[in-house]
Amino acid sequence: MITYITRRILQSIPIMFMLSMFLFGIVRLMPGGPLAQAERNPNVTKEQLAAQRTRLGLDQPLPIQYVKWLKAFVLEGDWGYSIKFRRPVADMISERLPATLMLFGIGFLITLLIAIPIGVYSAIKPYSFFDNLVTTLSFAGQSVPVYWLGLLLIIVFYLLIKNPFSTGPLFPAGGMYTVGKEGNVLDLIWHLVLPIVAVSAGWVAWYSRFLRSSMRDVLNEDYMRTARAKGLPIRLVHFRHGLRNALLPLVTMMALDLPSVFGGAVFIETIFSWPGMGRLFWDAARGRDYPVLLAVVMIEAALILIFNLLADILYGFLDPRIRYD
Amino acid sequence: MTDKLSTTEALISASIQPESLAALIWRRFKRHRFAFTSAIILLLMVILVLAAPLSGYSATEQNPKNGYEKPTAQHWFGTDELGRDTFTRILYGGQVSLAVGIFSTVFSLIVGILVGALSGYYGGWVDNVLMRITDTFLILPVVFVLILFSALLRDLPGSADYRNSVWIVIIAISAFAWMWPARIARGSFLVLREREFVSASRALGASDARLIFLRILPNSLGPLLVSATLQMAYAIITESGLSYLGFGVQPPTPSWGNILESAQIHVYRAPWLAVFPGLMIFITVMAINFIGDGLRDAFDPYVVHEK
Numbered sequence: 001m002i003t004y005i006t007r008r009i010l011q012s013i014p015i016m017f018m019l020s021m022f023l024f025g026i027v028r029l030m031p032g033g034p035l036a037q038a039e040r041n042p043n044v045t046k047e048q049l050a051a052q053r054t055r056l057g058l059d060q061p062l063p064i065q066y067v068k069w070l071k072a073f074v075l076e077g078d079w080g081y082s083i084k085f086r087r088p089v090a091d092m093i094s095e096r097l098p099a100t101l102m103l104f105g106i107g108f109l110i111t112l113l114i115a116i117p118i119g120v121y122s123a124i125k126p127y128s129f130f131d132n133l134v135t136t137l138s139f140a141g142q143s144v145p146v147y148w149l150g151l152l153l154i155i156v157f158y159l160l161i162k163n164p165f166s167t168g169p170l171f172p173a174g175g176m177y178t179v180g181k182e183g184n185v186l187d188l189i190w191h192l193v194l195p196i197v198a199v200s201a202g203w204v205a206w207y208s209r210f211l212r213s214s215m216r217d218v219l220n221e222d223y224m225r226t227a228r229a230k231g232l233p234i235r236l237v238h239f240r241h242g243l244r245n246a247l248l249p250l251v252t253m254m255a256l257d258l259p260s261v262f263g264g265a266v267f268i269e270t271i272f273s274w275p276g277m278g279r280l281f282w283d284a285a286r287g288r289d290y291p292v293l294l295a296v297v298m299i300e301a302a303l304i305l306i307f308n309l310l311a312d313i314l315y316g317f318l319d320p321r322i323r324y325d
Numbered sequence: 326m327t328d329k330l331s332t333t334e335a336l337i338s339a340s341i342q343p344e345s346l347a348a349l350i351w352r353r354f355k356r357h358r359f360a361f362t363s364a365i366i367l368l369l370m371v372i373l374v375l376a377a378p379l380s381g382y383s384a385t386e387q388n389p390k391n392g393y394e395k396p397t398a399q400h401w402f403g404t405d406e407l408g409r410d411t412f413t414r415i416l417y418g419g420q421v422s423l424a425v426g427i428f429s430t431v432f433s434l435i436v437g438i439l440v441g442a443l444s445g446y447y448g449g450w451v452d453n454v455l456m457r458i459t460d461t462f463l464i465l466p467v468v469f470v471l472i473l474f475s476a477l478l479r480d481l482p483g484s485a486d487y488r489n490s491v492w493i494v495i496i497a498i499s500a501f502a503w504m505w506p507a508r509i510a511r512g513s514f515l516v517l518r519e520r521e522f523v524s525a526s527r528a529l530g531a532s533d534a535r536l537i538f539l540r541i542l543p544n545s546l547g548p549l550l551v552s553a554t555l556q557m558a559y560a561i562i563t564e565s566g567l568s569y570l571g572f573g574v575q576p577p578t579p580s581w582g583n584i585l586e587s588a589q590i591h592v593y594r595a596p597w598l599a600v601f602p603g604l605m606i607f608i609t610v611m612a613i614n615f616i617g618d619g620l621r622d623a624f625d626p627y628v629v630h631e632k
Contacts, residue, residue: 018461023470026477136359139618143611145562147569148603151589155596263468267566271589282570285472288480293473300466308464 005313012305019301020073024066027290028058073298080291084284089295092280099176100265100276106192107199115204119211120243123219126212134208141205146264150198150271157194174273195272199264210253215246248319255311258304353623360619363612370609374423377416385409385577395597402601406591411584415602418579422564422606425495425580429560430553432499434506438549441510442537446518456511462504471497471563475572490575494567498560509552513545547624554617558610565606581606 053059057068072078079089122131158173171194172178181187218224219242227237265278273279277296284292316322344352355361387407394404402411444455478493517523518541526540561581567573568582569589576583581602588598 015457015461015464018457019465022461023473026474139359139611139614140607143558143607143614145565145603145606145610147566148585148599148606151585151592151599151603155592155599159593159596259464259466260468262466266468266472266570270570281469281472285476285572288476293469293476297466297469297473300469301464304464304466 001313001316004316005309008309008312012309016302016305020070020298021066023294023297023301024069025062027294028062028065073295079295079299082284082289082292084287084289084292089292092292093277093295093299096275096277096280099274100269100278103192103195103268103274103276104199104261104265107196107203110196111200111203111207114200115207115211116243116247118204118208120215120238120246122208122212123215123246124238126216131212138205138209141201142209144201146198146202147267147271149201150195150268153194153198154271174271176275195268195274198271199268202264206257207250207253211246211250214249215242218242218246221245248315251311251315251318255308258307262300262304350620350623354619357615357619357622359615360622363615363619366608367612367616370419370605370612371423374416374419377413377420380410380413380416382410382413395595403595403597405584405587405598406595411598411601414579414584415581415605418581418584418602419605419609421491421574421578421580422561422582423609425491425498425564425574426557426561428495429498429502429564430557432495433502433556433560434549434553436499436503437506437552438510438542440503441507441512442514442542444507445511445514446533446537446541448515452511455507459504459507462501465501467501468563468566470501471567472570472572474500475567479572490573491578491580494564494573497567498563502556502559502563506549506552506556509548510545513548514541517541517544547620551617551621551624554613554620558613558617561606561610561613565602 050059057065060068069080073080077090079093081087082089082092085092118134122134125131153171154173157171158169161170162168163170172191173194174191176188176191177184178187178191224237224241227241228234232241262278265276266282267278268274269276269278270282277300281293281296283289284296354364387409388404396403402415405411405414440455440459444452444459475493475497478497479490514537518536523536523540526536531540564573564580565582565585568580569586571583571586573582574580576587584602585599585606588595588602592599
């Protein structure tokens with residue numbers, strides 16, 4: 001196991017290298033580069049531009065710039081300096097990451113709580129009325145653009161339906177806390193409802209489908225017949241013997257889906273003004289704050305790589321048939 | 326007597342007439358009710374979008390006095406903040422969004438098939454190098470990279486022109502979407518290159534290019550067609566998403582995404598503006614997904630349809 005983990009970690013290093021070179025390259029090699037906007041600004045003189053270039057080290061050869069940047073990024077934890085906010089990017093990211101993790105972590109748990117029973121029931125009773133209904137709904141869930149769903153939720157639950165106990169809206173249209181109620185857990189939950197519904201809808205559709213097919217595969221296995229034959233209650237057969245095995249492929253699936261999860265964060269956090277990484281990235285992109293953009297993409301790619309690795313290792317623990325020699 | 330005989334002969338020859346692959350797939354596809362209906366809906370959508378000039382309104386002409394009109398007989402989907410007919414704008418926007426979907430699908434499939442074909446056909450170090458590159462692209466947080474990429478492309482000299490924004494989006498989407506078809510193509514090339522018909526062709530002296538494009542590729546058509554539908558659904562959702570965030574198609578060129586973006590700004594005053602563009606994306610993407618499902622079943626010899 002240890003050798004396997006070491007090998008996997010060693011394998012991810014070249015990938016991370018390639019990725020960092022690629023990202024650094026596209027940001028720096030573009031004719032404009034980090035100073036494109038300043039160059040277009042008629043108020044910025046040539047001397048100021050040159051001084052800025054020296055200050056940012058842009059006058060040095062590209063490989064040297066890359067090595068310096070990578071060394072600072074990995075070894076010194078210096079993720080650059082935001083051009084717009086004049087603050088270290090590392091500070092900005094560590095402020096925003098918890099909000100994203102909270103929103104998507106809770107969304108993920110709720111997704112599992114809904115998707116697992118739906119998937120199991122559809123698999124046990126395939127082509128039943130319930131299964132057909134869920135199949136159709138899941139196509140809808142997978143096709144609905146998350147940004148549009150978010151807007152619809154705001155229209156319905158913020159604009160149209162009012163709170164019967166007060167004159168305010170049923171749910172807030174955005175933000176994390178009501179002004180003056182920072183740190184209030186109930187207020188936080190109130191603000192979490194709509195974004196979580198928007199996040200989970202697509203996931204529930206996708207994972208319940210996935211679990212259905214993986215559960216249907218498991219139901220045909222010999223050990224399931226054995227379990228039934230020895231007289232176990234059917235519920236126990238399905239949940240203890242079936243579900244536990246059917247959940248295995250889901251682990252890998254979820255790790256592979258992580259890039260799109262992060263992608264969803266941009267939309268959800270933009271629509272609901274959620275102060276997370278997605279929103280940070282969007283603001284930075286509009287201001288062409290390249291140090292922030294580069295750092296966020298690097299960190300997310302590293303997270304995705306780490307989660308892929310963890311999923312593989314976890315899979316080995318869950319499924320003893322898998323040997324890593 | 327002779328008459329009877331010829332009828333029988335005709336019957337026999339008709340029954341042993343081999344069905345062409347296209348006819349077989351079409352027959353099986355039609356049995357998937359949702360997919361068949363979706364194909365018709367998508368066709369209608371294309372016709373509707375192409376008929377945009379017939380709506381009688383301009384997509385760009387402004388008439389602020391008639392802004393924020395609710396849906397009426399004259400303006401089916403209402404008017405936006407500048408008094409433009411939303412229905413007309415959605416039709417023109419649909420031309421752009423569907424075009425982006427089609428072009429991105431074609432480009433990403435071409436790149437993906439090339440990478441996958443080389444990888445699967447030659448194997449060895451070619452496969453190793455190409456698949457490591459593919460893996461690297463697969464762990465990218467795509468939406469973030471697309472925003473970064475299109476922000477960079479937009480800063481290129483000359484690209485500030487809004488007319489180029491459609492191509493920027495197509496290039497950006499294709500550049501980060503070829504990995505999925507590449508994997509599918511690789512998988513089917515790996516299997517097919519070992520088959521007898523390929524060996525036979527090779528023994529007759531066929532070149533690698535001939536084997537790849539004329540022997541193996543046509544036989545991987547099924548999975549690649551299914552993957553094309555997934556690519557198209559993805560491209561349409563992504564284009565709209567990028568435009569919605571302001572990094573896709575730039576106004577005044579309408580697209581479903583940027584109509585939705587401007588609708589969002591006015592959502593408190595005119596919520597209906599936000600409903601229709603998203604609905605069009607939703608219907609189109611769902612139709613494409615159902616078509617993909619139908620194609621998957623149609624190409625899968627093990628699927629038996631219960632009537």
